[in-house]
Each structure stands twice: as structure tokens, then as C-alpha cells.
Amino acid sequence: MSRTISMSVVKRLPRYYRYLDVLLEHGAARISSKELSRLMDITASQIRQDLNNFGCFGQQGYGYNVEMLRNEIGRILGLNRIYKLVIIGAGHLGQALANNSRFTKRGFEFTGLFDIDPQLVGMEVSGLKVMHMDGLKPFLAEHETDIAVFTVPGENAQDVLDTIASSGVKGIWNFSNLDLKSSGDIKVQSVHLTDSLMTLSYMLNEK
Numbered sequence: 001m002s003r004t005i006s007m008s009v010v011k012r013l014p015r016y017y018r019y020l021d022v023l024l025e026h027g028a029a030r031i032s033s034k035e036l037s038r039l040m041d042i043t044a045s046q047i048r049q050d051l052n053n054f055g056c057f058g059q060q061g062y063g064y065n066v067e068m069l070r071n072e073i074g075r076i077l078g079l080n081r082i083y084k085l086v087i088i089g090a091g092h093l094g095q096a097l098a099n100n101s102r103f104t105k106r107g108f109e110f111t112g113l114f115d116i117d118p119q120l121v122g123m124e125v126s127g128l129k130v131m132h133m134d135g136l137k138p139f140l141a142e143h144e145t146d147i148a149v150f151t152v153p154g155e156n157a158q159d160v161l162d163t164i165a166s167s168g169v170k171g172i173w174n175f176s177n178l179d180l181k182s183s184g185d186i187k188v189q190s191v192h193l194t195d196s197l198m199t200l201s202y203m204l205n206e207k
Contacts, residue, residue, distance in 0.1 A: 009050050013073055015040065016050070020070035032063035083108050084144060085173075088160055089151035090115035090123075090130045093175060097149060098126045108147070112139055140167040147171045154178035161186070 019040055023031060033044040040047075051057050054076055057069050074080060085103075087094045090113050097103070098110050113128045114136050115121060121132045131139065148169045150157050157176035165184055174180050174190040182188045 005053050009053055012042070012050055013077055016047075017070060017073045017077060017079075020066055020073065023066050024070055028066045030063045030065055035063070079107050081107060083146040084111050085109065085147040085149055086112035086114065086136075086139070086145055087149045087151060088114050088133070088136070089149075089175075090117070090120045090125065091151060094149070094151040095125050097151065098128060111143060111145070112136075114139075137163065137167060140164060140169065145169050147173055150174045150176050150180075152176055161188075 016036075019036070020031075033047045036042075036047055037044040051069075054072070057064055057072060085108055087098055087110060090098075094113065094115070098113055103110070110126070110128060113125055113130045114133050115130055116133045120130050123130050145168065148160075148164060148171075150160060150172055152160055154177040157174065157178045157180055161172060161180055165186065169186060171187045171189065172180060174188055175193070176190075177192065177194075179190055180188050
């Protein structure tokens with residue numbers, strides 16, 4: 001598409017997709033922006049504005065076809081393909097991600113799990129054997145990998161990113177507590193789990 005879409009709009013798309021997916025599971029065939037507004041607590045005009053950035057999906061007097069809109073948003077989000085992922089850091093968080101079947105449902109397939117801890121190397125997690133970090137670069141050279149998931153301590157994260165910078169990995173899903181600097185064409189999306197908890201803390205203590 002020729003024009004730049006605001007990231008605030010892009011960040012709402014997964015939420016639209018999630019709600020439409022639930023509606024589809026419950027047999028809903030169509031929904032109006034007003035009905036979707038009530039479910040999602042977003043104004044109907046905001047919904048229409050967001051979706052109009054990508055085309056015309058609704059019909060006046062009819063609303064949106066739930067399955068078609070879900071599929072179109074999935075296409076916009078790139079969910080019409082399979083992504084190959086490796087997890088770097090096989091601790092509790094890395095194992096929890098590997099065991100989460102919802103990622104596979106969305107087209108995100110874990111193909112490798114790496115760590116330096118000798119107590120973790122060799123163990124099996126959701127059908128994947130944890131490999132030593134020494135084998136990461138050879139693995140990436142042999143297996144096309146779209147995304148590397150960082151569940152390593154922050155002090156190690158930038159070094160790992162620099163190590164795989166020329167490996168062909170296209171994106172980093174970063175769970176370390178460090179805001180990583182993008183390397184070359186690699187896109188970085190950081191997730192700071194404590195940020196939302198601290199935001200909730202603020203809300204609980206707001207005067």
C-alpha cells in the first residue's frame with residue numbers, strides 16, 4: 001500500500017482479529033460497527049476509520065461479513081502464511097511459549113530451542129530438543145527462520161542479536177528487559193511484561 005498506516009491503527013488489528021475469531025467460533029455471520037463497538041469498547045467511528053485504511057469491507061445496512069473481515073485482517077497481518085521461529089533461552093518463559101499451541105493455530109511454528117545451561121540442553125519441550133547456543137548459527141544457516149524469540153537476560157540480548165544479524169532472520173520478538181537496537185533489516189518488537197503490570201499498579205493507586 002502506498003500510504004503509511006499509523007502504528008496505533010496497526011496495533012488494534014490483532015484485537016479486531018481476536019474478537020472476530022471468537023464471533024466466528026460462535027457462529028456469527030455478520031456484525032455492524034455499532035455491535036462490534038459495544039463488544040470491544042471502541043467507538044464505531046474509530047472502527048470504520050481503522051478498517052477504511054485498508055479498503056471497504058462493510059455494506060451500509062448490512063454491516064461486516066464476520067468471516068470475510070476476519071480473513072482480510074488476517075491477510076493484512078500476514079497470517080496467511082507459516083512463520084518459522086526459534087526460541088533463544090529455554091527457561092520458564094521460553095518453555096511456556098514453546099508449549100503454547102495458540103501460536104501454531106495462528107501460523108507461528110517453533111522449529112528450534114536454544115540455551116547455554118547444561119541442565120536444559122538435551123531436554124525436550126513440546127517435541128523440540130533444547131540445543132546448545134553453539135549450534136545456533138549452523139542451525140540458522142541450514143533452516144530458513146523468520147523470527148527469533150529472545151527470552152534471554154537483557155545483558156545478553158544485544159550480543160545474541162549481533163551474532164545472528166547476518167543469519168537471514170527477519171524479525172526479533174524480544175522478551176528481554178532491554179530495548180534492542182535493530183540490526184540492518186531485522187525488525188524488533190519488544191515485549192516488557194512488567195510494563196503492563198506497573199501500569200496496572202498506577203491505576204490502582206491513582207488518586
